Amino acid sequence: MDEKKLNENDLELALSLSMAPTKFDKYVVLLKKDFGYSITKAQLAIILDKSEQTIDRRIKESCNIPNFIRSGEGKKASYIFPIIEVAQFLSNTIKTA
Structure with a gap:
């Protein structure tokens, strides 16, 4: 992977996280990036x-x-968890210092 591209992606993520005003918004940014x-x-x-x-x-x-x-x-049913729901769950259950 190109090092410059990786740094640009890291910068974009850092900027998105810094602009996210709440824990919920930060979880949405991180979950969307990965999933x-x-x-x-x-x-x-x-x-x-x-x-x-x-x-x-x-x-x-x-x-x-x-x-x-x-x-x-x-038994063949699958479960889909929207990132909005997962972010809400995490922001309500995960304690941060």
Whole structure:
């Protein structure tokens, strides 16, 4: 990867983060950069540092999980977590010093 391009990307991210007024906005900037506009169940497990089984349990119990969209029915259904919902969840649950 071109070092100049990497530095430009880092500068753009730093500028976006510095202009984000709230924790929520900062999470949106970071999540969008890494994941686009939606997050899979596996990606959410990585973000929350939990296992996919824990994510499955939280979905089943509808507890301590960001709002999601279920695509399909039955065991083949997939779950899509919009970054806005994940950013809201993180800003409400992650404590910062």
